[in-house]
Amino acid sequence: MSVSGVPRHWRSLRERYRLLGTYCENCKTSFFPPRKICPKCRRKGRTREVEFSGRGRVFSYTVIHVGSKTFEEYTPYIIGLIELQEGPRVLSQIVDCKPEDVHIGMMVEACFRKLFEQEDGGIISYGFKFRPVDDSWAEYYDRLLADRAMVEKT
Amino acid sequence: MKREVAIVAVGATKFGEHWSKGLKDLAWEAGVQAVEEAGISGKDVQYIVFGNMSGGMFEGQEHVGALVAEFLGLNPVPATRVEAACASGGVAFFQGYLAVASGMYDLVAVGGIEKMTDVEPSQATEILSAAMDYEWEAYFGATFPGVYALIATRYMHDYGLKPETLAEVAVKNHYHGSMNPLAHFRNRITVEDVLSSPFVAYPLRRNDCCPISDGAACVLLAPLDEARKYTDTPIIVKAVAQASDTLSLLERRDICTLDATVHAAEKAFAMAKLTRKDVDLVEVHDCFTIAEILALEDLGFCAKGEAFKLYEEGETYVGGRLPVNTDGGLKAGGHAVGATGVKQIVEIVKQLRGEAEGGRQVDGAEVGLAHNVGGSGATAVVTILSRR
Structure with missing residues (x-):
C-alpha cells in the first residue's frame, strides 16, 4: 500500500473486522461505507452503527489477473460486489471457491481473512472476505417445510 | 455577464x-x-x-x-x-x-x-487505483481495471453484451489510431487479437484496456x-459541464450507468442549445472498452443496453452515423491520465477546422463533443465545441 502508517490501517479496523456500517433510524436505511451523516435525511437523520449479518448475494464479480504491487503475489483472485441482505453493497474478495463456480446471484457469507502483508516486516492487514454458502440446504429445508405443510393440510 | x-x-x-x-x-x-x-x-x-x-x-x-x-x-x-x-x-x-x-x-x-x-507497471496500477475509493475498494484488492470489470460482468448479465461486440470497440479505436501520427498504438487489430489477449480482470482482456x-x-x-x-x-466553446458521483461503485444507483456523465451531458446540451442529432463526432472516455459503450448511452446517443448495435453496424467509424474517438481514443491514442481530457479537445478542434490528417477527417464536421471521466465515474466533464 502506498500509505503505510499504522494509524491509517488501525482507524477503520473495527468496520473492516466486523463489517460495520451505518443505520438511519429516520429513513430506516442501512449504509456502507460508514457515514457521519445520512445522505438521504441529512440533518434530520438519526444515524447509529450497525453490524451487518454478512449474508448476501453476488451482484457482480471479476477475477483479477494483473494486481497492484500490494496484491501482485495473490493473483489470480476473485473480487465480488456483494449485495448484503440489509441492502448495502460491499466489495471484497470471494474465497474458498474456483473462479468458474462464481455467478451473479450466488449466496455468500462474510468470513475473516488476511487481506495483505506489507513487505519488510510491515503490518499484516485483516478484514472481511466472502465465501459461498451452500444453498442446497436452504432448498432442502424449503422443500421439507412445504412437504410438511402439505401433510398437515391433508 | x-x-x-x-x-x-x-x-x-x-x-x-x-x-x-x-x-x-x-x-x-x-x-x-x-x-x-x-x-x-x-x-x-x-x-x-x-x-x-x-x-x-x-x-x-x-x-x-x-x-x-x-x-x-x-x-x-x-x-x-x-x-x-x-x-x-x-x-x-x-x-x-x-x-x-x-x-x-x-x-x-x-x-x-x-x-x-x-x-x-504494477506501481502504476497501484497509483491509478487511488482514483477509486482507497479505503473500501483498493484496500480489498480491487484494481482500476477490476472495477470496470465488475461493471462489464453486470452489463453482460443484464443486457446480453457479448465479448466479441466489446472487442469491436478496441478494433475500431486501433483502426482510427492507425491514421493518427500522435497515437500511442498505430497498429490495426482484429476481434481475434482482442479475444486471444490475456485477461487483466475478467471479462476484460489486455486489448480491452487502454495503455499507460x-x-x-x-x-x-x-x-x-x-x-x-x-x-x-x-x-x-458552446458548453462545458462537470458533475460528481460516488468514488466507489458501492452506492451507485445503477453500476451500469455513470450518473455523472448523464448529469454533465444534460447540462451541456441545455447550455449549448443543441441536440444529440447536431453532433457530428464525439471523443469519449474509453479507458476500457466497456466504458465507451456506457458513454454513448449515458451521453444520450442511444438507450441503455443498445449502444452495442452501433458497433455491430459499424456506425462508430469515420464515415459512419456517429464517428467515435477518431484519434484512436484512449485505447489506441493512449491515456496519459491528466492530459487525456485536453487531448480529446485538441482532436475535436482539428476535426472542426478540417485539419485531421491520415484519412480520419469527418467530412463537414460542425459540432463535436468531448467526454472525460475521472476514476470509475466520480467526475465527468462534457464539452461541446462548434465551428460557428
Whole structure:
C-alpha cells in the first residue's frame, strides 16, 4: 500500500473486522461505507452503527489477473460486489471457491481473512472476505417445510 | 455577464513511452506548439491551468503548477495544477473556460500533462487505483481495471453484451489510431487479437484496456470577440459541464450507468442549445472498452443496453452515423491520465477546422463533443465545441 502508517490501517479496523456500517433510524436505511451523516435525511437523520449479518448475494464479480504491487503475489483472485441482505453493497474478495463456480446471484457469507502483508516486516492487514454458502440446504429445508405443510393440510 | 469563449490554438505531444522526456519537457513541447500557432509570445498568457493526476506519486514531484511556469520561463504568470484523476484535463479546461467567460482573463493556457512510465507497471496500477475509493475498494484488492470489470460482468448479465461486440470497440479505436501520427498504438487489430489477449480482470482482456502513456496537450482560450487576433478558425466553446458521483461503485444507483456523465451531458446540451442529432463526432472516455459503450448511452446517443448495435453496424467509424474517438481514443491514442481530457479537445478542434490528417477527417464536421471521466465515474466533464 502506498500509505503505510499504522494509524491509517488501525482507524477503520473495527468496520473492516466486523463489517460495520451505518443505520438511519429516520429513513430506516442501512449504509456502507460508514457515514457521519445520512445522505438521504441529512440533518434530520438519526444515524447509529450497525453490524451487518454478512449474508448476501453476488451482484457482480471479476477475477483479477494483473494486481497492484500490494496484491501482485495473490493473483489470480476473485473480487465480488456483494449485495448484503440489509441492502448495502460491499466489495471484497470471494474465497474458498474456483473462479468458474462464481455467478451473479450466488449466496455468500462474510468470513475473516488476511487481506495483505506489507513487505519488510510491515503490518499484516485483516478484514472481511466472502465465501459461498451452500444453498442446497436452504432448498432442502424449503422443500421439507412445504412437504410438511402439505401433510398437515391433508 | 458571461462572455463567449473560443479555442484559438492547440498543441499536443505524441502519446506513448517517452523515455527521454520528463514532465517539464512534455509540457514545453505541447505549450510551445500552441503559442507558436497563435503567433504570440508566451508572456502574453495571463493564466495557466493544467490537469495532472499524480506528479507526486509518479515522479515524487508536487507543486507542478509553478514548476511548469518556471520551466516555460513564464514567471510570475499564475499557474495552477488541478486534479480529478483521469478527468484532470477536462476539469482544467472547465476552470480555464470559467476564467475567460467570467472576464477575469483574456488569454488562458489550458493544459494536461502526465508522466507515467518512470514507475514499473504494477506501481502504476497501484497509483491509478487511488482514483477509486482507497479505503473500501483498493484496500480489498480491487484494481482500476477490476472495477470496470465488475461493471462489464453486470452489463453482460443484464443486457446480453457479448465479448466479441466489446472487442469491436478496441478494433475500431486501433483502426482510427492507425491514421493518427500522435497515437500511442498505430497498429490495426482484429476481434481475434482482442479475444486471444490475456485477461487483466475478467471479462476484460489486455486489448480491452487502454495503455499507460506519457503525454501532454495544450489549448489557448480567448474571448470569442478577440479570437480573430490569433486565428482565422476560432472554435467556439458552446458548453462545458462537470458533475460528481460516488468514488466507489458501492452506492451507485445503477453500476451500469455513470450518473455523472448523464448529469454533465444534460447540462451541456441545455447550455449549448443543441441536440444529440447536431453532433457530428464525439471523443469519449474509453479507458476500457466497456466504458465507451456506457458513454454513448449515458451521453444520450442511444438507450441503455443498445449502444452495442452501433458497433455491430459499424456506425462508430469515420464515415459512419456517429464517428467515435477518431484519434484512436484512449485505447489506441493512449491515456496519459491528466492530459487525456485536453487531448480529446485538441482532436475535436482539428476535426472542426478540417485539419485531421491520415484519412480520419469527418467530412463537414460542425459540432463535436468531448467526454472525460475521472476514476470509475466520480467526475465527468462534457464539452461541446462548434465551428460557428
